[in-house]
Amino acid sequence: MPHYEVIVVGIGCMGSAACAALAKRGINVLGIEQHTIPNDRGSSGHQSRIFRLAYYEHADYVPLLKHAYKGWQELQELADIPVFTETGGLYMGPEGGEFVELSQASAVSHGLDFERLDADAIRTRFPVLNIPDEFVGLFEKPAGMIFPERAIDTQAKLARSHGAKLLEDVKVTSWQQQGSRITVDSDAGTFSCDRLVLCSGAWTRELCPEMPLTVSRQVLGWMQPPNPDLVSIQNFTTWAIELHDQSLLYGFPMCGGLDGPKGFKLARHLPGISCDPSTLDRTAQSGDEAEFMSYAKTYLPDAVGPITDMKICLYTNTPDKHFIIDQHPDHDSVYIATGFSGHGFKFQPIVGEILADLAISGTTDQPIEFLSMDRFKST
Numbered sequence: 001m002p003h004y005e006v007i008v009v010g011i012g013c014m015g016s017a018a019c020a021a022l023a024k025r026g027i028n029v030l031g032i033e034q035h036t037i038p039n040d041r042g043s044s045g046h047q048s049r050i051f052r053l054a055y056y057e058h059a060d061y062v063p064l065l066k067h068a069y070k071g072w073q074e075l076q077e078l079a080d081i082p083v084f085t086e087t088g089g090l091y092m093g094p095e096g097g098e099f100v101e102l103s104q105a106s107a108v109s110h111g112l113d114f115e116r117l118d119a120d121a122i123r124t125r126f127p128v129l130n131i132p133d134e135f136v137g138l139f140e141k142p143a144g145m146i147f148p149e150r151a152i153d154t155q156a157k158l159a160r161s162h163g164a165k166l167l168e169d170v171k172v173t174s175w176q177q178q179g180s181r182i183t184v185d186s187d188a189g190t191f192s193c194d195r196l197v198l199c200s201g202a203w204t205r206e207l208c209p210e211m212p213l214t215v216s217r218q219v220l221g222w223m224q225p226p227n228p229d230l231v232s233i234q235n236f237t238t239w240a241i242e243l244h245d246q247s248l249l250y251g252f253p254m255c256g257g258l259d260g261p262k263g264f265k266l267a268r269h270l271p272g273i274s275c276d277p278s279t280l281d282r283t284a285q286s287g288d289e290a291e292f293m294s295y296a297k298t299y300l301p302d303a304v305g306p307i308t309d310m311k312i313c314l315y316t317n318t319p320d321k322h323f324i325i326d327q328h329p330d331h332d333s334v335y336i337a338t339g340f341s342g343h344g345f346k347f348q349p350i351v352g353e354i355l356a357d358l359a360i361s362g363t364t365d366q367p368i369e370f371l372s373m374d375r376f377k378s379t
Helices: 013-024 061-078 096-111 117-123 146-159 200-208 293-299 347-362
Strands: 003-009 028-034 049-051 085-086 091-095 115-118 135-140 144-146 166-167 171-176 182-187 187-199 214-223 238-242 248-251 264-269 307-317 324-328 331-338
Touching: 003 013, 013 028, 013 146, 013 347, 028 049, 028 146, 049 061, 049 238, 049 324, 049 347, 061 146, 061 347, 091 096, 091 144, 096 135, 096 307, 115 117, 117 135, 144 347, 146 166, 146 347, 171 200, 171 331, 182 331, 200 331, 248 293, 264 347, 293 331, 324 347, 331 347
Parallel strands: 003 028, 003 187, 028 166, 091 238, 187 331
Antiparallel strands: 049 144, 085 144, 091 135, 115 135, 171 182, 182 187, 214 264, 214 307, 238 248, 248 264, 324 331
16 A cells, blocks of 8 residues: 555645645655636636635634745746736725725734725726716736736646656545555545544535635636726726625636636625535526626626626635635544635645645644634534
């Protein structure tokens, strides 16, 4: 039975970074992915993700994001194609609403540079936006776009270049810990390891049924704007708008040279209908455009054009929409990173380092206490 110091299950966003971080530290690591590396079957595909620092979800994310920002710059230096580019980021909503006000509070408490803009200033700077007078915005320059497939591919190449073995199209069916030894069963045989890291995304409950997770179906859309210059990367920014139900309409400037769908990408950040990731039909259905189209017509009417494509991805959601990065509650040599709930990709570089810390020493200097599973214990 082949034996490794660490096995990582799931080589998507976080698993690829964990494999690279472990291999760079000289650890004998095996990564196992049930699909290809990268793939569009989970939560880490379809061309682009937003990076932002002024985090309204929880101010404790910001120290991690500062490390992630440095990590993205370092990864870009190692990559042979763009994996991250700064575009700036604009976050908008009603004055007094959670999105802008908590983003600003987070920025102030952590010493981030930002501009607060009124509605006139937003419309002047970005004429494509048709926002009401009661809206305000926060603009931060270091925000930008991550290209997820490229980031995963780059991390996987780094892992392999430092000696990691990565298996594709191999499904893990179960794992067991007996004493200090862990065995991992798969459709390609059984492997053993000293420590196990689970980054299995929407399939985490297949391996850890006790995890408090739900999986949801998410719609992404692309359209052809009548005047592409208005939303080009030269004239526009990554952006998000707080809607009436506190969900977010968000999107990206158009830029050339990307694989996959063409056009102006936008979507709605709100967990969709629950689904089974193993049986989900990943083709878009009639009516899916309702997730974003009416809001686009309201807030970006000059960008609305024919829909050129729609894609389906997955969110893996915890009850409070915050991540889980922790030791397994019943197994001291097993670590779990899951529940990234649609806002986790931007943390890829630092989560990889954290998982390497945990797998090697059982602890990390990074401030992840607020992401532990203790918060779900009954009081």
